[in-house]
Amino acid sequence: ARAAMLSRAPHPPPPRRPGPPRGPPGAAPHPPPAAAPPPAPMLEQRAQELLQISTGSLPPAAEPAAKRARTGASATPSLTPAEEFAKKCPPSYTISVAIPNDPQRASWNFNGQNETVEVSATTTFADVKRQLKERLGGMPMNKQKLQVAGHGFAGDRASLASLNIGAGGTITLV
Secondary structure (H helix, E strand, C coil): CHHHHHHCCCCCCCCCCCCCCCCCCCCCCCCCCCCCCCCHHHHHHHHHHHHHHHHCCCCHHHCCCCCCCCCHHHCCCCCCCHHHHHHHCCCCEEEEEECCECHHHHHHCCECCEEEEEECCCCEHHHHHHHHHHHCCCCCHHHCCEEECCCEECCCCCECHHHCCCCCCEEEEC
16 A cells, blocks of 8 residues: 555646736745825824824813713712721611512512511621521522612622611612
8 A cells, every 4th residue: 555655646736826926936025005095184184183182172072071960869878988887886786678579489488578687787798698598498699689778789798887787777688
């Protein structure tokens, strides 16, 4: 088999592709055709824009409008800093967690009740979820979404003091 392979003639080189003639080996290739320059008015306009941007003198129409502050019921109430709020709280207190009434999730005890949880100001929402897991038939913590009125959903790492939730406060399980 090896002798048969050696006796075969090598394949002929592939045919040349049509195209511009090649120069001698080692010669520089032809440069690509240059792109057409943009029209002069466009260059002048762009130069003016760049000058205005660099000097900070944009015309008033080009500057974005300032955002308005929220007002009314949708505005987030101001919070006392967490450290300051925690100093005002007792070392241990109770909060209420409102559980929805959802017959489709009856296995997790969603009966519209309020669960009372023993906490401190430094308790995190993850700690609250851990306590609720036991009371809600093993509901996984990652399925629990705790909502604080006026602040939206609470992150697991946030403490109760960070959202100013003191004794008698209520959060909602959604």
